[in-house]
Amino acid sequence: MAGIEAMRTTGLTKSQQARRTRMVEAATRLAAEGGYDAVQMREVAAEADVALGTLYRYFPSKEYLLVSLMMQEMEKLVGRMSERPPRGDTPIERLVDVMGRANRALQRQPKVSAAMVRALVSGETEIAPLVSRNRDMMSEMIAVALATPELTREQEAAVEVLAGVWLSALVGWIGGVTPASAVMTKLEQAARLVL
Template sequence: MPRIAEARDAAAPSSTEQHARVGRILEAAAELAAENELERVQMNEVAKSAGVAVATLYRYFPSKTHLFVAVMLDQIDRMREKFARRTRPESSARDAVHDTLLQVVRALLRRPLLSAAMIQSNSMAKAAAVPDTARVDRNFRQLLYDAAGIERVTERDAALLRLLVHSVFGIIQSCLNGRITVPDAESDLRELCDLLLAEWPDSFTPAG
């Protein structure tokens, strides 16, 4: 089980060079975790693959848990950028969220070891010790708000999305563990969206 070090976020890069260095670290960690179980991914191997000193790696990411929560955040942000470039189809908000979740889940299941590493790290991390967990939750929900076209988020919307996201990660984990099949997972996603988002209108009025 990855050790959680001191309670602090990753050191924030400020220069172009530092941003590039952190990017290489995240890419190296993702590549190694896509081929090995989380327990077998060593921090010194990540540092070597990224071309940085181990001390530099730990300065940005105090533990393996910090690192893979950051990898998850990076993957979510990449998905947000990718989906933002697409033209949103004419569909209900509920269907738009379902379609987005379907693409997210399929992408995660294509790299099961990496997905397991990210989800395991994020689920075991305490928010006070690994502040990036809050950003993972917030940015993933925002991805779904964007898909639905929601600009004015009510407390009810937030509660429904929170329940939805918790359930989605449970579905993904069950699929990764071999407890359900991929078709079952996709069917469960449809049912989940239909049940939790039934009260949503076909579309939302943009903020004026």
């Protein structure tokens, strides 16, 4: 599938990886300045100093580019969790620590985060594999917080519910319905209900 191939960074030459990095960084700068609407493929290509066709070979759409950026940010968060495990004595305390870290990271660049979340929930079928992987990564972060070697069926269901609550709260945040401070409150309330 072309979408999956475009996301892979393994197997790229150093110059291809550098080109891909420039494109992602250009999209990030544009989103930081003007949010989702400012990320236009022509502008990204110009900012990254690549041909428009080259940009489309790596990222078939704006949504794909922004969700790829979100995946990259999620991977960084998961990596940092292995370096600095979640703090807390109970699963809920660890979950609050993990989600707090993730939400603080998202709130550092609110326009970029809003653009990524908007792309994630765009409903574009070509990004479905990335959306699925993103949800898996959200679930993985929650599972790390639970700190159990193997999740039971009930815990897996709880993780799915919490990932859904997290995404819903993020959508509410970018839409101006949920204040940033309430994202964590919603997650903690959901965790207390399902764990």
